[in-house]
Amino acid sequence: MTASHPSEAHPRGRGAPPRLLLLGGGHAHVEVIRRLGLAPAGNCEPLLVSPARLTPYSGMLPGFVAGDYGFDDIHVDLPALCAASDIAFRHGEAKAIDAERRIVALADGSVLSYDLLSLDIGSRPSHPSGGQEGIAVKPIASFAERLPDLDRLVRRAEQPVRLAVVGQGVAGVEIAFALRRRFARSPDRRPVEILLVGRSNEPMPSRGALARRLVAKELRKADIATVDGFDAVAFVDGVLVASDGRQLDVQEVVWTTSSAAPPWLRSSGLALDERGFVRVDRHLRSISHPAVFAAGDVASLYDPRPKSGVFAVRAGPVLHHNLRQALSGATLRAFRPQRHWLALISLANGSAIADKWGLAASGRWVARWKRWSDTSFVERYAIPPRASSRGGNRP
DSSP: OOOSOGGGSOOOOTTOOOEEEEEOOOHHHHHHHHHHHHSOOSSOEEEEEESOSEEEOGGGHHHHHHTSSOTGGGEEEHHHHHHHTTOEEEEOOEEEEETTTTEEEETTSOEEEOSEEEEOOOOEEOOOTTOOSSEESSSHHHHHHHHHHHHHHHHHOSSOEEEEEEOOSHHHHHHHHHHHHHHHHSTTOOOEEEEEEOSSSSSOTTSOHHHHHHHHHHHHHTTEEEETTOOEEEEETTEEEETTSOEEEOSEEEEOOOEEOOGGGGGSOOOBOTTSOEEBOTTSBBSSOTTEEEOGGGEEOSSOOOSOHHHHHHHHHHHHHHHHHHHHTOOOOOOOOOSSOOEEEEOSSSOEEEEETTEEEEEHHHHHHHHHHHHHHHHHTOSSOOOOOTTOOOO
16 A cells, blocks of 8 residues: 555544544444443544445345345444444545555545554455456445346346356355245246356255255245356356356346455555455454454454354454453454354245254244344344334335
């Protein structure tokens, strides 16, 4: 980073309280903010900087796509949460970090200094070369804005529409089911063919065998075709191309594939992994710069895990504890991510599948469990508590 405007950095007078700069409004940071509100960190000046005022909860995205939740149901109001916790909020997007000088440059040209920095900025879609067309699930905010484009495509089509969901993990499976439900609810009832496409030999290869069988059965019931062993590398002019040259004619592609780090992190001076994510130790602290912490997708854990919201949620309490401790030089707590974690997989038909330890179960009771778990998360941060606005899809 080249900070050409150091004079724009927030003035830090001698004896000023240390600034805790929270960059990004992800799942871990909302818990940090809530806990700081319950017990302020004493002589500290917290500031949250986020490019969005509303931050979505990823676990509720399939329900939003299917029409079970409205826009407001799945979002946390960051300025309201910060105000309730007596934490300053700034609407802005980070474009660079200079970890040596402890400054962050924002897109508007301003520069902020920090004494302690915490990153929870999520990730970006990792498109294959040539695959920039289509709609990416991440970031969720832009995906929500593009959903009406799919509705218009289906509504205006004179022939049946063929959509490909690329990515066979839990996210891809849930989005495929959610889209099937969304278009079934459409008053136009236009025919839509949905393909679940990926390089693996079957959907959800990282989950248990029983869960995979249950999902395969539900995919057949929902008339969602699977295209296995298809390593998508490009989508151009209505053609999805695999690395081996095979092609699929589709009208649109939804990418749910792996995540990528913001490219500007590579000039930050922070130690990164081979994919550009911030390497942290067992305390969620940068292995190269002790004044920097990271959680959620942007963090490369010492004990690697998939990029999943479940780990960001679980990191929140540990991150809060360690930020407070770091301000006073006290002992930090280790974050121990689960080796086996529960997956509640929405089928978007009033039912869901639970999978853990190789055991799996399905039914409406699982869907009720998932709904309770998801809505409880968002309601924890609602200021004031709000009622559901089911069915709305405000972009």
